[in-house]
Amino acid sequence: MARWQPDAPGRLAAAALDLFEEHGYENTTVIEIAERAGLTKSTFFRYFPDKREVLFDKGTLTGVLVEGITSAPPAAGPLDAVADALDELGRTFFTADRREFSGRRQAVLNANSELREREALKRLDLTASMIEALGRRGVPSLTARVAAELGTLVWEIAYDRWIDTDNSEGFGPLARQALAEVRGAAGVVG
Template identity: 80%
Template structure:
């Protein structure tokens, strides 16, 4: 692949995923990834601080969620605001063309303790970002914390269902269904 081709981060992510599947995470180096992508090691480090981060998208999901929270209708309650953000995420990031990559990525994460730990830390950061975005909308801190935790749970349920090979459903409707289940559970409690 020529070095001038566009989308270096995407090419690096695809190369890393292929190599992690073929050789395992521990047996793959940054140099291996850069070479597979047709790029240099320095290009890799311009886009990612280390080989773990190549699978975590440099804050893309966090940015989309916080933008979705900010752009929710003013009259939306906290949970509806998070639902709006999840809808935005489904339309812009968790699209049908990303499903197979996401499924493969999750299998690589599940096979490696270090990557599972990194994913857990990323989810904590994601929840904290939702709390901050909700607070900026005037949601009281305790309500924002509970709402963000519920939003993270809804996201996790919907994501797991979305990458499941048997569904084929879009992320947004799966997130709305998970949110309805969370609300139904709250009514029973």
């Protein structure tokens, strides 16, 4: 692959995923990832601080969620604002062309405790960002926290269903279905 080709971060992520699948996360080096992508080690470090971060979105997902909450209609309740943000994720981030990569990525994460830990920290950051965005909408602190925690749960359920190879439904509809199920379960628990 020539060095001048565009989307160096995407190429590095694809190369890393291939190598992690082939040799395991622990047995793959940054130099191997860069070489597989047709880039240099210094180019790798221009985009990622370490090999662990190459499979994470660098805040893009969080930015889409926060913008979705911010731009939700003023009359939308907290959980409805989160649902609008999840719809936006389905339109801009979890698209059909990313499904295979996302499923493969999740399998690599599931096989490595260090990567699962990093994913858990990213989810905590995601939840905190949703709480802040809801707070800026004037949602009381406890309500914002509950809505964000439920939103994260809905996101996880929808994501697991979306990456399932037997499923062809889009992320947005899956998130709306998961939200209805979570609301139903909350009624049963209540």
